[in-house]
Amino acid sequence: MYFDPEPKEKKEDLYNFEGEYRELHNSIKKGERIIVIKGIRRMGKTSLMKVIYNEIKYPKIFIDGRIIPPKQNEILNVLLQESVVALTENFIDLKLKNILKEITVTPFGMGATFSFSSGIKSFEKIGKILEKRKSKLVIFIDEAQKLKAGNISGIIAHLFEHTRHITVVLAGSEVGILDSIIGLDAESDLYGRPKKLIKLNRLRKKDAMEFLQLGFKQHKKEIEKSDIEKALEIFDGIIGWLTLFGYYSITHDVDNSLKIVKKEGRKITAKEIEHFLKFRKEAKRRYLKLLEALSTPLRWVEVKRFLEAQEGKKINDKMVSKYLHELEKYGFISRNEERKYLVADPMIKEGVLLLTRGK
Numbered sequence: 281m282y283f284d285p286e287p288k289e290k291k292e293d294l295y296n297f298e299g300e301y302r303e304l305h306n307s308i309k310k311g312e313r314i315i316v317i318k319g320i321r322r323m324g325k326t327s328l329m330k331v332i333y334n335e336i337k338y339p340k341i342f343i344d345g346r347i348i349p350p351k352q353n354e355i356l357n358v359l360l361q362e363s364v365v366a367l368t369e370n371f372i373d374l375k376l377k378n379i380l381k382e383i384t385v386t387p388f389g390m391g392a393t394f395s396f397s398s399g400i401k402s403f404e405k406i407g408k409i410l411e412k413r414k415s416k417l418v419i420f421i422d423e424a425q426k427l428k429a430g431n432i433s434g435i436i437a438h439l440f441e442h443t444r445h446i447t448v449v450l451a452g453s454e455v456g457i458l459d460s461i462i463g464l465d466a467e468s469d470l471y472g473r474p475k476k477l478i479k480l481n482r483l484r485k486k487d488a489m490e491f492l493q494l495g496f497k498q499h500k501k502e503i504e505k506s507d508i509e510k511a512l513e514i515f516d517g518i519i520g521w522l523t524l525f526g527y528y529s530i531t532h533d534v535d536n537s538l539k540i541v542k543k544e545g546r547k548i549t550a551k552e553i554e555h556f557l558k559f560r561k562e563a564k565r566r567y568l569k570l571l572e573a574l575s576t577p578l579r580w581v582e583v584k585r586f587l588e589a590q591e592g593k594k595i596n597d598k599m600v601s602k603y604l605h606e607l608e609k610y611g612f613i614s615r616n617e618e619r620k621y622l623v624a625d626p627m628i629k630e631g632v633l634l635l636t637r638g639k
């Protein structure tokens with residue numbers, strides 16, 4: 281069902297990601313080693329990952345960066361333990377005990393911790409098992425940006441140096457942070473390694489309309505075209521909000537559903553912005569003003585002029601670029617076809633209003 285608000289798990293519930301779905305399947309099959317799913321919040325990254333995860337037959341693990349402490353050894357431990365379980369589940373003839381023996385850990389060692397080098401060595405052995413069985417291990421890491429402080433790029437780089445037959449699929453909403461992990465900048469250990477990028481975009485208007493129409497049809501409900509237009513005006517082609525709108529419309533009328541989702545969206549985005557500002561207290565007011573202004577697309581120079589007009593004084597060019605860069609890095613703003621800056625999601629403006637005016 282399209283309007284199920286949880287991340288989707290089955291292909292039939294996934295609307296319109298045919299190209300991306302095939303690309304991900306093929307990249308895993310072809311043996312790409314790093315695959316990255318990019319997209320701002322609520323674009324369907326987790327859904328795409330979960331659907332493919334459920335479908336592939338290789339040993340596989342799925343971890344969520346939000347629930348692992350961002351420490352190098354902890355991350356490696358989780359990866360190792362989950363990988364052992366994945367191998368045992370996949371190769372039923374191979375008893376867990378045997379694998380554990382092969383990777384030099386006693387059966388009761390499952391909860392035990394490994395040092396970094398013994399962890400990597402254990403992965404080498406896992407690599408050999410995979411090689412013997414002509415298989416591969418696919419590691420899905422959602423919200424990977426949360427593991428940056430735990431040196432996730434170093435861990436992956438080490439894994440790749442010491443083992444073959446492992447593919448890592450990464451996703452994360454803070455687009456710029458993900459870039460720095462996967463080595464689009466030179467500081468990462470993964471810099472210069474080939475990687476496959478799969479980008480999820482907002483739905484085009486015609487597809488967003490179709491998504492809502494089909495979703496309503498699944499629930500044997502009708503929706504007026506004018507109501508669809510209303511929803512698109514508020515939520516744009518962001519599939520997460522459209523799904524939520526559809527979900528509430530099953531039990532509420534259209535206007536109430538719009539209100540509920542707007543209210544929820546405002547709360548969620550306000551929380552996300554608040555979190556971002558927690559570490560940027562000194563420029564909090566400027567960031568909020570900027571986000572409010574960027575519900576209209578602006579060029580760099582217009583952004584500068586806007587900030588200066590707000591404060592009645594000159595603002596250093598470098599600072600203007602820094603604000604824009606940070607907002608873009610965390611996925612709050614993006615650039616349109618004309619390279620103008622604008623909020624990545626219309627609900628961000630709502631979140632800002634909640635933070636600044638309490639409504």
Ligand SMILES: Nc1ncnc2c1ncn2[C@@H]1O[C@H](COP(=O)(O)OP(=O)(O)OP(=O)(O)O)[C@@H](O)[C@H]1O
Pocket residue numbers: 282284285286287288293294295296297319320321322323324325326327328452453519520521523524
């Ligand atoms: N292709 C799709 N078809 C139907 N529903 C979808 C699709 N993609 C996403 N959704 C729905 O949109 C919402 C957001 O999806 P999901 O959690 O997968 O996105 P995300 O990009 O991982 O979001 P976040 O950035 O918050 O982690 C969920 O309710 C999900 O069910």
Ligand SMILES: [Mg+2]
Pocket residue numbers: 325326327422
């Ligand atoms: Mg997600």
